[in-house]
Amino acid sequence: MKLLKTLVILLIIIAIFGGAMFALNLYTGPIIEENNAGAEFAPLLAVMPEGSVFDGEALLYSAENPTASSLKDVPASVLSVYKEANGLGYAIRCTGESNYSTAPMEITIGISADGKICGVQIDAYNDTASFDFRTKDPGYLSTYIGQDSSLSGVGLVAGSTYSSTAFKNAVSEAMGVLIANDLIAEGVKTDAQILTEMIPSLHTGLTSGGFLKGTAVEASGNITEGYKALNGTGYAFIMKNGEASLLAIVNAVGTCKLYDTTGADVTEANTALVEEAVAAAALQDFSADAQNMLTATYADATEITPVTFTTFGNVVYAASFVTGENTYYAFYSRPLTYEDSAMAICTVLDANGAIVSQDIKEFLFGHGVEYLPAYGSGYGDTGSDVFKGYEGQFAGITSGTVSDELLVSGATVSSTAVKLATQDVFAAFESIQIGGEQE
C-alpha cells in the first residue's frame, strides 16, 4: 500500500511537471530553435554584406553528409557551403593546413554573387603563434576583400609563408567549388600574377619549399614589381613590354633571362630590357666569404679565378683554382633553411665533375652557432652523431648519383637544402662546361 501510494504521488508530480514542460516548450521551443539557427549562421553573416539572410534552405553542402548535396568536385578542405536567401552570394566554411598546423585553420569566406570576396574570417588559427600572419601583417586579410577567384591582388606574408599560403590555398579551393558548380564566374589572372607564379620554377634560388622567398623591390623604369632573393641568389622582375608583361630573372653573377606569360624564353629579342634588369639588380659580392671558406680547407689553393655560370639556383659564386698540380672548381651556395636563414656551402669539384669535398655551415635561429655539429644536443653543445661524417658522404658524388640517401632523418629541412644546393652546383658546373667563360 505504501509503495502504491508513493508511486501515485510520484506519478502525479511527474505528470504535472511533464505537462508544465510541454506547455512551456510551446513557448520556448521556437525561440531556442531560432537561437540555434542564429548561432550557426552568425559566422556567415559576419562575412556577408549587411542585410544578408540565411534560412533553413541555406545549406548547399555539408562535409558531414556530402551525398545529400548536388554540388560536385568539393575538396576535403571545404566543410560547408551556404547560399544567401536573397541571392546576395555564398558563404563557405573551410579549413587550411600548413607544415606548422597543429590542427587545420578554420576559415569562413563570404563571396558575393558577382564572384568577389566580400568577407574573410579566421574562426580558429592553429598554426604556430609566432608565424601568425595576422600579427605579422594586420592588413593581410583585408587584401582579400574585392578579389575574384584569381586572387591577383593577394600576396603572401613574409615570415609566415607556409601559413599564409595555406590560407590563400583554402580560399582558392573554396571559390573553386562555386566555379566548378557554375555558381560564380571564374576570375582571370593578370599577367603579373601569372609571371610571379612562374618564379619558383625558373629561379629556384628565390624559393624554398616551393615558395617565393624574396623581399619586394621598388618599381622603376619598365620594372613594375620585383623581388630580391633573401639569400642573395639574385632578383626577379616583372617588366612592362608595351601592353604585355615579361618576367626577368637575374642570378647572383648577373646572368639574366626573360620569359613571357607562356613561359617562352624571349631573352634574345629584348636585350634592352635585359640590360635594364641587370642594372637594377644590386648584386651582393660573395667572393670574400667564398674564398675564406675555400682556403680554410685548401690553404695552398692558388690561381683562384671567378667563373660565370648561367643557372638560376642557390649558387652565388664559382671559381676555378689550382692545388698541387690539379685544377678544381669551387662553388659557394646559400640555400635557405629554418626561419629563412641561409646556409653557407662550399663544394669543390674536380675537372670531371665529381665532388672532392663539401664544407657546410648553417647558423640556426640567429644563435650564431653552427647547427650541424650542435644538432640534437642544444645550441653550442657537443653535437650528436646524426651529422657525424655527413659532409664526407659527398666525396665522389657526381650529378648522376645525387640521391635521397643524402637526406638525414630528423634533419630533413637542413639535409634537403644541402641536397638541392648540391644539385644546383652540378647544374652550374655543367653551364660552365657548356658556355661559361673564364673572366
Place this chain on the structure above:
Amino acid sequence: MKKTKVSYLLRGTPSALLMLGAGFVMASSADIRAALGMGAAVLLALLFSSVVISALHKIIPAYAKMPAYLLIITGFVSLIAMVMEAHFPVVVDMLGVHLATLSVSAVIYRDAEEVADHNGEGTSIKTAIVTGLFFTVMMVLCALVREVLGNATIWGQPIEFLQDYKISALAGAFGGYLVLAIVMAVVNKITGLHHHLDENNDQEGDC
C-alpha cells in the same frame, strides 16, 4: 566578534559557511554573466520548490518525501533551464552541464528538507530568498575577482590595460576554489561566523 544581523543571515548561506554548492561556485564564477545566471537559477529553483514543498509537505507521506522533493526540484530546475535557454543562451552555454546538475544540488535540497518541510510558505519564501541572494552575492564576488584578474575582462569585454597582467590560473578550477576560499575567509572575518561555529561546537561538546 559581535553577532550582527548580516552574520545571522549568512549563517545559513551555503557557500559561505557550509561549503554546499562550492562546485557550482567554482564552475560558474569565471564570468560575471555566468555567476548571475547561476545565482538566478538557484534563487528561482529554491523559491519555487520551497513554496510547493512547504504547501505539500503535510500531504506527502514521510517515506515518499525524498523522491518527491527531488522530482519537484528537478521539475523546477528543468523549467527554469528551458526559459534560460530561450532568453539567455550565452549564459546557458557558459554554465553547461552545471545548470542541469542543479537538480541534485544539496544547496536546494537542504532548504527543501530542513526549512520547507517544517515550516509554512512565508518562512520558506523568506529563507529561499535569503539563501538564494547570498549564494548569488558569493558567486558574483568570486566572479568579479576571477573575471577581472583571471581573464582581464568584465562582462565579457576586455580590459585593455590588464591584458598583460592577467593571472590565467584564476580563471581555472584551481582559481575558482582559491578565490572562494579567500572570499569565505573575508566573509567569516567580517561576520564572525567562525566564532559562532566554534561556540556551537563547544556547546555540543559540553552536552
